[in-house]
Amino acid sequence: MTYNVFTAFTDRQKELFEENYMDHLYRRNGEINLDACQLSARERFFEELEANPVRRHGPSVVEQEVFERNAARRYPEPSLDEATLWALAMTKSNRLESYGIKYALSCLNQKVREPNDPLTYIELEENYHTRVLKNALEVVGLEMRLLPPPPTTRFLLKSMVRLPKAVTNTMILCTEVAGVGAFSMLRDKAHELFDDQPEPLQRLDEWFQQILVDEVCHVNYARSQLGPIRLKIAQAMLPAVAHGFINDMPEYKLLFGEKLMDRILAADVASVVADYNDKFLPAYN
Numbered sequence: 001m002t003y004n005v006f007t008a009f010t011d012r013q014k015e016l017f018e019e020n021y022m023d024h025l026y027r028r029n030g031e032i033n034l035d036a037c038q039l040s041a042r043e044r045f046f047e048e049l050e051a052n053p054v055r056r057h058g059p060s061v062v063e064q065e066v067f068e069r070n071a072a073r074r075y076p077e078p079s080l081d082e083a084t085l086w087a088l089a090m091t092k093s094n095r096l097e098s099y100g101i102k103y104a105l106s107c108l109n110q111k112v113r114e115p116n117d118p119l120t121y122i123e124l125e126e127n128y129h130t131r132v133l134k135n136a137l138e139v140v141g142l143e144m145r146l147l148p149p150p151p152t153t154r155f156l157l158k159s160m161v162r163l164p165k166a167v168t169n170t171m172i173l174c175t176e177v178a179g180v181g182a183f184s185m186l187r188d189k190a191h192e193l194f195d196d197q198p199e200p201l202q203r204l205d206e207w208f209q210q211i212l213v214d215e216v217c218h219v220n221y222a223r224s225q226l227g228p229i230r231l232k233i234a235q236a237m238l239p240a241v242a243h244g245f246i247n248d249m250p251e252y253k254l255l256f257g258e259k260l261m262d263r264i265l266a267a268d269v270a271s272v273v274a275d276y277n278d279k280f281l282p283a284y285n
């Protein structure tokens with residue numbers, strides 16, 4: 001199943017998408033508790049996995065001290081190995097997501113939001129992603145601390161929450177596409193780096209699956225909110241928006257070079273989740 005995320009849905013496709021997506025969100029997330037920012041099915045999922053932690057054994061692949069020291073730096077120290085750069089990219093991505101979503105949720109309380117609005121679910125899903133990334137780092141033996149992202153990223157994230165939806169929807173589509181690209185590269189890199197221990201690798205994959213299945217849906221939801229003209233605008237904006245965020249996380253460039261931007265710009269989000277059994281399958285395909 002491939003599709004171009006910058007192609008507009010027809011009216012009929014949009015109708016089907018909205019119906020199917022809402023069903024998917026109920027099934028995947030269960031009951032919503034807005035005050036506690038909780039989704040019942042997610043809570044069960046996390047409780048189960050967190051009660052049965054899987055950790056890599058043997059000598060640590062990343063030193064906690066080196067990780068912490070570099071996590072506080074804008075640019076990492078020279079000559080760090082790939083596993084350390086991977087961990088740093090994970091924690092810096094988490095900062096970005098966490099800052100953006102905490103800001104969005106703090107603004108959400110002042111607005112009226114219907115519990116059956118897909119956006120309410122999407123924002124709570126994003127909130128769980130910070131827990132996913134923290135758990136994923138624990139698999140490789142690292143404890144992470146949430147620091148604020150750099151000023152440019154903070155400004156971009158705040159603008160996305162504050163500006164009118166008509167303006168920000170194009171940008172949101174870009175960030176969701178960039179997110180799928182970045183997290184899929186991190187997942188693939190984890191397979192490359194940690195395949196010597198199958199069980200921890202499988203757990204890492206489960207955590208990535210949680211994020212990627214959600215994010216691909218977010219891409220399609222953002223797409224469903226835009227007509228053909230604004231989709232073209234989004235496509236044109238994608239390189240600049242992706243650079244805006246990635247430039248604040250130099251570990252990505254050090255790990256992947258130009259390949260990351262190539263993957264983001266290809267925007268082939270369907271293939272990223274092709275092997276996952278809980279991916280969203282809309283009826284219109």
Ligand SMILES: [Fe+2]
Pocket residue numbers: 097125126129179211215
């Ligand atoms: Fe996310």
Ligand SMILES: [Fe+2]
Pocket residue numbers: 126176179214215218
């Ligand atoms: Fe997302």
